[in-house]
Amino acid sequence: MKVIALCANFKVAIALWYQLHRLDHIDFTILISKASKKQGRIAFIWQLLKGFLGRLWPRDQCLAWQLWRAKKLHISLSALQDESTLAWIRQQAPDVGLHAIGVIYRKSILDCFRLGILNPHIGLLPEYRGRSVMEWSLLNGDPTGITTFFIDEGIDTGARLVLREAVDVSLFREIAAAKQFLFSLNGVMFAKALEVLQPSESAGLCHQKPEDGKRYYVMSSLFTEVARQMLPASATSETS
Template identity: 35%
Template sequence: MKIIFMGTPEFSVPSLSALIDEFEVSAVFTQPDRPKGRGKKLAMSPVKELAINFNIPVYQPLKLKNNIEMIEIIKNIKPDFIVVVAFGQILPKEVLDIPKCGCINLHASLLPKYRGAAPINWSVINGDSKSGNTTMKMDVGLDTGDMLLTEEVDITSEITAGELHDILSSGGGQLLVKTINGIVNNTIKPVKQENEMSSYAAKLGKEMANIDWKCSSSDIHNFIRGLNAWPIAYTHYENAVMKIYRSKVIEELSDKKVGTIIEVSKEGLKVVTGNGVLLIEEIQFPGKKPLKVKDYIIGNKIEIGIILI
């Protein structure tokens, strides 16, 4: 079974590892090396690092569309499957038509919900109780292909998007192996997506991470955990940006203005919201590490009565 793997970030690594264990991965396609860190040195993608460790040929085209050289390379490999996991490029039809058994994508949502770039984050932000992985047969649309297999995961009220990312990442590889074997053995029946049930998970950005304290405590709590580990929800404490990593919904009311800090203790900061009070447990100020509030207030002062905006 000859496979070409296309993927880039850390999320894709367990999938590539599982395929290497089970099949012949003939080539890996990943995004070009990018500047990283304060020194802006070129860094390999996590997928490239793993491929190099296994002496698998690596290709890094800026784009595949109309790239005659790369398309010829793919044709000459004569793959049975192309497997795509967070590659970062949409495959053109001329590539989709190459593999004998088709192109398979692993997507980190229960399709057709949350098509697009940030399905994990939006499922947490929206307060969903379930997420999961879906494998699908790729077509020219954005995450619109026929579904093959799904695997559900429960989302607790405290889990962050970063933690859910790791759970779905680690489980994705075995779901891909099951999918490929199921296609080869003709035991999987593809299911068309119901387009009217679809939703789009837009790409995240720092510009959307400012907390609106007029929202409900539960909505703000979901927002905070949905943006952890990136881009991290934030608010303004006087003239300083306060990033917020962890919170807890509590049963308490206040008649103070929304955003007001009404209590500071080892448990955290109590902040007034649109429908009650939210407990803020872990914060970060500029130039400092993320700290639990109980540790931050040992050497720093947070004033009661300050209104966060």
């Protein structure tokens, strides 16, 4: 199975490489590109250089260089959904893309991947779509978790759910720390989803419909504080 990770910077790209490149039967490649046409080329190059020199350990800098020379790391100075970047993706004939860049995908890029683009969403679909879904789950007294699914052009409405897993965040005292923990599991969830797809590309898939569940929006600071107090560790620290 040919997999391309769609990344915005070196740090995310190298982290995913460490977690995924040894999976059986996976041909893994990384694409780093601009998220938006609005960012100038010089600004993007400067951002990459700062990330490469300032946020990578020397061994990771060497690894990035080796991956680039081996054509396992491709850097596009165009936006992800520019035709030049899409042409490179099509040339690779990938089966699966991994979402690790801040864009909303259009059909033109979704169609480049035979199976689609996987996204680990930090909410349990279809019940929790949209923004601040971990906080809304806490506020409603529902389990928190991650759903890895194939993206479509909507907001968390992709029909094919590959993996749906509850993740406990009760040990955290702050909302930001709990969310960061869930985001840190992206590589783990990608690996699990790819393993599910290996025996059969339809194995383990369940489906959601657009009318299923709800779409949530960014939670207000007032409600966020209430959600924080729903964390058992937070409540314990405030009463001790």
